[in-house]
Amino acid sequence: MTPDLLQSGSERWRRAQQRTGQDGARGDRAAVFSHPVQPGAIDTSHGRILYLEDVQVSFDGYKALKGLNLDIAPGELRAIIGPNGAGKTTMLDVITGRTRPDRGSVFLGSTIDLLRYREPQIAALGVGRKFQKPTVFEPLTVWENLELALAGDKRVRASLTFRPSAAQRQRLEALLALIHLEDAAQRPAGTLSHGQKQWLEIGMLLAQEPKVLLLDEPVAGMTDDETERTAQLLLKLKGRHTLVVVEHDMAFVRVIADKVTVLCDGAVLTEGPFEQVARDARVIEVYLGR
Numbered sequence: 001m002t003p004d005l006l007q008s009g010s011e012r013w014r015r016a017q018q019r020t021g022q023d024g025a026r027g028d029r030a031a032v033f034s035h036p037v038q039p040g041a042i043d044t045s046h047g048r049i050l051y052l053e054d055v056q057v058s059f060d061g062y063k064a065l066k067g068l069n070l071d072i073a074p075g076e077l078r079a080i081i082g083p084n085g086a087g088k089t090t091m092l093d094v095i096t097g098r099t100r101p102d103r104g105s106v107f108l109g110s111t112i113d114l115l116r117y118r119e120p121q122i123a124a125l126g127v128g129r130k131f132q133k134p135t136v137f138e139p140l141t142v143w144e145n146l147e148l149a150l151a152g153d154k155r156v157r158a159s160l161t162f163r164p165s166a167a168q169r170q171r172l173e174a175l176l177a178l179i180h181l182e183d184a185a186q187r188p189a190g191t192l193s194h195g196q197k198q199w200l201e202i203g204m205l206l207a208q209e210p211k212v213l214l215l216d217e218p219v220a221g222m223t224d225d226e227t228e229r230t231a232q233l234l235l236k237l238k239g240r241h242t243l244v245v246v247e248h249d250m251a252f253v254r255v256i257a258d259k260v261t262v263l264c265d266g267a268v269l270t271e272g273p274f275e276q277v278a279r280d281a282r283v284i285e286v287y288l289g290r
């Protein structure tokens with residue numbers, strides 16, 4: 001579980017809603033686009049849920065991102081590939097508010113300027129992130145981990161006194177089935193396999209109903225069977241959630257992705273359907289041919 005998402009309790013959610021509500025009340029964006037948008041809601045009426053334009057990030061003068069553009073449609077499953085050092089993690093850091101760009105725009109929907117928010121607020125606005133290594137609460141059972149995520153409270157003790165309603169229990173049971181952990185509900189998370197921990201963490205993110213889910217190398221270190229099950233899981237989530245998956249496993253990318261974006265040297269080299277990208281001579285040169 002990502003610490004930033006665990007920090008995104010209901011209080012932050014309310015504050016973020018209030019803040020975006022204030023934006024709407026000012027009438028700027030709503031007036032410009034001339035259609036009703038609920039305060040705090042993500043406006044996807046222009047066919048995009050995540051939009052980066054001309055993003056530049058420098059670390060001590062070294063440009064990790066050089067005018068990066070990205071346009072993700074609601075419900076899309078986008079894979080991001082590219083050689084080591086291409087800027088994939090930096091891109092995720094910019095979207096989630098961990099790294100501030102020197103230049104550029106980052107929008108959630110058409111109206112929410114993510115550069116105005118900090119990391120926990122961005123999580124509360126509906127951007128979930130899964131880091132490469134699973135970070136579940138190992139002494140707690142699978143069920144307790146999911147309850148904790150549902151409670152959205154970083155204070156473990158407080159969250160353990162949380163009792164889900166009947167409807168919430170049903171949701172957790174459905175989540176357990178989705179992540180293939182029905183039979184492991186009462187097992188301590190520390191006893192799960194690597195792949196099962198990854199699924200549990202995805203389940204914990206889903207318990208918080210993210211609109212956009214960012215996944216950094218979700219199948220790294222998984223067995224073939226676990227990789228296959230993860231592909232099936234992500235394909236089930238597609239449409240209900242928007243997924244951005246950074247991954248090096250090309251067989252996995254081929255199965256899951258609607259569209260593949262290739263990053264190289266801090267910018268987009270090319271993007272398109274897997275087969276088109278995979279036979280692009282530039283992609284073979286910088287990445288696939290290695």
Ligand SMILES: Nc1ncnc2c1ncn2[C@@H]1O[C@H](COP(=O)(O)OP(=O)(O)OP(=O)(O)O)[C@@H](O)[C@H]1O
Nearest residue numbers: 059062063064082083084085086087088089090091
């Ligand atoms: N905090 C930092 N300070 C200095 N340089 C950094 C920092 N973070 C990233 N970089 C550099 O920026 C470049 C892009 O790094 P990034 O981690 O985004 O690449 P990546 O595409 O995710 O690579 P990988 O596939 O190896 O994870 C690299 O050259 C990296 O060394």
